[in-house]
Amino acid sequence: MGTDIVSQFADSALETVDTCTRTDPDGFEETLSEFVVEPAVGAPLSSDSVSLEGTVVDTDPSVGSLETAETGVSQAGTAIAEYGTISVESRPGGDELVSLYPPRHVAVVERDDIVLDTAAAFDRFETAIKDARENGGPGASRALATGPSATGDMGAIVQGVHGPTEVHIIVVENQ
Numbered sequence: 001m002g003t004d005i006v007s008q009f010a011d012s013a014l015e016t017v018d019t020c021t022r023t024d025p026d027g028f029e030e031t032l033s034e035f036v037v038e039p040a041v042g043a044p045l046s047s048d049s050v051s052l053e054g055t056v057v058d059t060d061p062s063v064g065s066l067e068t069a070e071t072g073v074s075q076a077g078t079a080i081a082e083y084g085t086i087s088v089e090s091r092p093g094g095d096e097l098v099s100l101y102p103p104r105h106v107a108v109v110e111r112d113d114i115v116l117d118t119a120a121a122f123d124r125f126e127t128a129i130k131d132a133r134e135n136g137g138p139g140a141s142r143a144l145a146t147g148p149s150a151t152g153d154m155g156a157i158v159q160g161v162h163g164p165t166e167v168h169i170i171v172v173e174n175q
Contacts, residue, residue, distance in 0.1 A: 005081050005114050005115075005116060006022060006081075006111055006114060006171055006173065008081040008082070008116075009079055009080075009081040009084060009109075009114045009171070010022065010084075010169075010171065011084075012081060012082060012083055012084030012085075013084030013147075013169055014084070015084060015147075016084060016146055016147025016148070016167075017084065017147050017148070017167040017168065017169055018148075018166050018167060018168050019035070019168045019169070020084070020168075020169040020171065021034075021035075021168070021169070021170050021171070022170075022171045022173055023170060023171070023172060023173070024172070024173055024174070025049040025050050025172060025174065028049075028050040028170070028172055029054070029055060031170055032052075032055060032057075032073070032106065032108075032170060033055070033056075035071070035104075035106045035168040035170070036055070036056060036057065036071045036073065036106060037070040037071050037104055038056055038070060038071070039058070039065060039068055039069050039070060039071075040055075040056055040057045040058065040069060040070065040071040040072070040073060040102075041057065041058050041059075041061035041065055041066055041069040041071070041072055041073070041098050041102065042057040042058065042059050042061075042072065042073035042074060042098055043059065043073070043074045043075065043091065043093035043094050043095040043097075043098050043099075044059045044093045045075045045108060046075055046091070047075060047108070047110055047172070049110070049172060049174055050108065050172055052073060057071075057073050059093070061094070061098070066097060066098070066101050066102075067101070069098070069101065069102040070102055070103060070104055071102050071104040071105075071106060072097075072098035072099050072100070072101060072102035072104070072105050072106070072164070073098065073105075073106045073107075073108065074088060074095040074098050074099045074105070074106075074107060074108070075089075075095065075107075075108045075109075075110075076088060076107040076108065076109045076113065076169070077089045077113060077142060078113055078114075078115055078121045078124045078125070078142075079109045079113055079114045079115070080114075080115060080116075080117060080118055080120075080121050080144075081114055081115065081116050081117070082116060082117045082118065083118075083146055084146060084147075085121075085144050085145065085146040086107050086109060086144075086145050086146075086169065087121070087125075087142040087143065087144050087145075088107070088142065088143045088145060089140045089141075089142050090140045090141040090142070090143075091140060096143060099143075099145070099163070099164070100163045100164070102164060103164055103165050103166060104164055104165075104166040104167075104168070105148075105163070105164040105166070105167050105168070106168045106169075106170065107145075107167065107168070107169045107170070108170050108172060109169055109170065109171045109172070110171075110172050110174075111171060111172065111173040111174065112174075114171070125142060128140070145163075145167070147167055148163065148164050148165050148166060148167050
């Protein structure tokens with residue numbers, strides 16, 4: 001492969017998403033602010049290097065704030081470089097809700113969570129489910145998303161049918 005995995009992911013993602021931006025932890029808040037339209041809701045990030053604390057993103061949204069939000073911010077789990085696909089995990093913080101309800105989704109991907117292809121992604125999913133079950137949990141479900149919601153069931157492709165119409169990805173590369 002002649003390019004690094006983050007570049008491959010970004011190139012693939014840009015075929016379907018609005019933006020895919022690379023940043024480091026120090027530049028995360030500034031980068032995030034470029035893509036958030038208020039009001040914004042989010043699920044707490046599981047990252048050790050970045051957080052939504054101190055931003056305009058409400059990480060404990062009510063049903064009402066979820067319904068009126070313009071932007072939803074969530075952490076993507078495993079991302080697949082081959083297709084520019086992200087996985088949105090079902091976590092107690094409401095990742096699925098904040099990634100699907102608002103018209104704009106900002107997905108935060110950590111560089112170490114990008115894998116080359118679907119085989120590598122499914123290996124990770126299998127390991128995570130086994131680990132969760134061994135620790136007494138059912139294992140989290142995951143939705144795979146490649147770009148904004150769309151359907152072509154009735155003819156032409158229609159964006160935002162059952163999810164966001166805009167998707168922005170922020171890849172956080174540790175220093």
